[in-house]
Amino acid sequence: MLVNFNEQAEEMIRHTGGRITSCRVLVLGILLAEKKAISHHEIEERIGDDQPLDRVTLYRILEWLSKKGLAHKVISDDRKWRFRTNIYTGSHQHAHFKCSRCTTVICLSDIKTEYCWPLPPGYRSQEVELTVKGLCAACA
Amino acid sequence: MLVNFNEQAEEMIRHTGGRITSCRVLVLGILLAEKKAISHHEIEERIGDDQPLDRVTLYRILEWLSKKGLAHKVISDDRKWRFRTNIYTGSHQHAHFKCSRCTTVICLSDIKTEYCWPLPPGYRSQEVELTVKGLCAACA
DNA sequence: TAAAAATATGCAACAAAGTTGCATTAATGT
DNA sequence: ACATTAATGCAACTTTGTTGCATATTTTTA
Numbered sequence A, B: 001m002l003v004n005f006n007e008q009a010e011e012m013i014r015h016t017g018g019r020i021t022s023c024r025v026l027v028l029g030i031l032l033a034e035k036k037a038i039s040h041h042e043i044e045e046r047i048g049d050d051q052p053l054d055r056v057t058l059y060r061i062l063e064w065l066s067k068k069g070l071a072h073k074v075i076s077d078d079r080k081w082r083f084r085t086n087i088y089t090g091s092h093q094h095a096h097f098k099c100s101r102c103t104t105v106i107c108l109s110d111i112k113t114e115y116c117w118p119l120p121p122g123y124r125s126q127e128v129e130l131t132v133k134g135l136c137a138a139c140a
Numbered sequence C: 001t002a003a004a005a006a007t008a009t010g011c012a013a014c015a016a017a018g019t020t021g022c023a024t025t026a027a028t029g030t
Numbered sequence D: 001a002c003a004t005t006a007a008t009g010c011a012a013c014t015t016t017g018t019t020g021c022a023t024a025t026t027t028t029t030a
Helices: A002-016 A022-033 A040-047 A055-067 B002-016 B022-033 B040-047 B055-067
Strands: A071-075 A081-085 A094-099 A105-112 A124-135 B071-075 B081-085 B094-099 B105-112 B124-135
Touching (some): A022 A040, A040 A055, A040 A081, A055 A071, A055 A081, B002 B022, B022 B040, B022 B055, B022 B081, B040 B081, B055 B071, B055 B081
Parallel strands (some): A094 A124, B094 B124
Antiparallel strands (some): A071 A081, A094 A105, B071 B081, B094 B105
């Protein structure tokens, strides 16, 4: 299973024309095995002590994967970048509500965001991030 | 004009039952004079050297204003918190498109987000943040 | 396939944004 | 006006991410 992700990772990296290194394969393999976006620290945890990888190298690999379009990064409320492979993009297609007073976030499962939003010609939608902000029942 | 904002700020702070201090009035006044969300650093710049205000105090005031519901904070792609008074909420009601490869952001003025999204009972919408992510014409 | 060129990695030091502890100062209630 | 309570300022710290440079690994090419 993990081997499979690593093969896929290697293939994806090869396709970019960039160098295939064990570190890159390892990191991209971890991202492929994950459906949600994960942070630098979470990736380090998944690596464990088996194959030690320098903090800075991991940062640079993540940056490189983003630049090559194999992953993309999103900023979260904890000021950390989280990374996800672009192939799972579109898997979290529902809206959120965030209370601007108590900051609680809930999922608005009634709202489907797969709707085709009108984009300029040539643009391709992968994912829609929709957050309604306001006051929740307790804070209103 | 600025005086007016300060009076309004003072009134808002009084209404929370919290202490009315010159620092709080100053900061909230600045936020009221601003239509968009601004960062800690940008607030410091607007303060200038007239009324020196400690870095940490400013952080704590902003946190306090958020807790009291007079302002709310949003995280941006530069990993900085930006703060805005809740009264201007709703002023930036259109969608964005962000390219997941080149990270360029454009405004999708065709999409109006004022639409009434179905919320749970008691919830009140103030603002809608809608970002379509994908590939722009140049990267697709 | 061995050497040269190009690029990735690891280490140390650094930077920016935000946080915590504590003594001092200012605002409010009596 | 004084006591009480809360806000401010300062110093030191934490966390996340970045930069410079020497070393090691890929890839190219001869």
